[in-house]
Amino acid sequence: xxGFHFRHxxxxxxxxxxxxxxxxxxxxxxxxxxxxxxxxxxxxxxxxPAQLSPREPLPELELVSTDGAAFRVVKEAGRVVVWxxxxxxxxxxxxxxxxxxxxxxxxxxxxPLDALHRAYAxxxxxxxGVAHRGxxxxxxxxxxxxxxxxxxxxxxxxxxIGRAAAGDALGIADASGRLRFAQAGFGEGDEKLWREALxxxxxxxxxxxxxxxxxxxxxxxxxxxxSLPSLRSGKTMSLTGxxxxxxxxxxxGRATKPKAALFFFSRY
Amino acid sequence: xxHLQKFHEEHAKDGLxxxxxxxxxxxxxxRELTRELGVTYPVFDGLDSDLGRLYAYG
Numbered sequence: 001x002x003g004f005h006f007r008h009x010x011x012x013x014x015x016x017x018x019x020x021x022x023x024x025x026x027x028x029x030x031x032x033x034x035x036x037x038x039x040x041x042x043x044x045x046x047x048x049p050a051q052l053s054p055r056e057p058l059p060e061l062e063l064v065s066t067d068g069a070a071f072r073v074v075k076e077a078g079r080v081v082v083w084x085x086x087x088x089x090x091x092x093x094x095x096x097x098x099x100x101x102x103x104x105x106x107x108x109x110x111x112p113l114d115a116l117h118r119a120y121a122x123x124x125x126x127x128x129g130v131a132h133r134g135x136x137x138x139x140x141x142x143x144x145x146x147x148x149x150x151x152x153x154x155x156x157x158x159x160x161i162g163r164a165a166a167g168d169a170l171g172i173a174d175a176s177g178r179l180r181f182a183q184a185g186f187g188e189g190d191e192k193l194w195r196e197a198l199x200x201x202x203x204x205x206x207x208x209x210x211x212x213x214x215x216x217x218x219x220x221x222x223x224x225x226x227s228l229p230s231l232r233s234g235k236t237m238s239l240t241g242x243x244x245x246x247x248x249x250x251x252x253g254r255a256t257k258p259k260a261a262l263f264f265f266s267r268y
Numbered sequence: 269x270x271h272l273q274k275f276h277e278e279h280a281k282d283g284l285x286x287x288x289x290x291x292x293x294x295x296x297x298x299r300e301l302t303r304e305l306g307v308t309y310p311v312f313d314g315l316d317s318d319l320g321r322l323y324a325y326g
Contacts (some may be wrong), residue, residue, distance in 0.1 A: 226319060231290045231299055231311040239287070248285050250310060259283030262275055265314065266288045
């Protein structure tokens, strides 16, 4: 049975919680009957509902662009204002993508975001990528590798983005700074949803979808048996349940009975 | 992936199985990445699998 810990992305604070949970599963402090194999889920690719939330305000951001210039997203007199390098812009809509430079999925998302920037910049939309756990150098390198034109920035020294950016998240805010669309993670074809949201906002309408929701595993679910090739060798590995215990057979045919398992779906 | 490698190194001897289900659209890239990052726990190839389609997202 699946345990708990349902996270999106990775945050240093998760380590403590997971250490405790793992210790309880595999080294119980109280004597008890035969250990049951528990499955402890740490789904690092799962969206967390506590991130960007539609109808809430986008957090104000104190950033530094990859060129080293100050970059701020603030709210003034009911309007979102983007300050960069001494100039001010009051966009009709703002798309903010929080990402990690070493995340391949995030990198895959940046190309269609760049296309969005190129298509909508002249229509008053600011599209911004914030490398919330990376360095300006990493973000600059990414710009060069991917040929990006959209603005990229990192949090200003001493500031934190907070829970809004745990993992990766994308938000589209209207001119007042209210989030009208929120998404965690990325799937092919999502750029169509972003364009639908922007076209609706620019026309003064409600976006057709406020969030991108996907099926997810829940604590308490019974994880299905897995029999798939090893990414390394191509030979089959399996994880099944037998007599109330997990049974793992690796690609060399060696079988073990783990006390608990920690797994994640990884796009990178 | 790197963070989970630490869990694997610290707790494998205690009976914890750490594994990943790789969903990267390019297997070679995912394979290379696991090598570069020094990942030693099992990684299933989840691309095109029913499991991946059902549960993977983000």
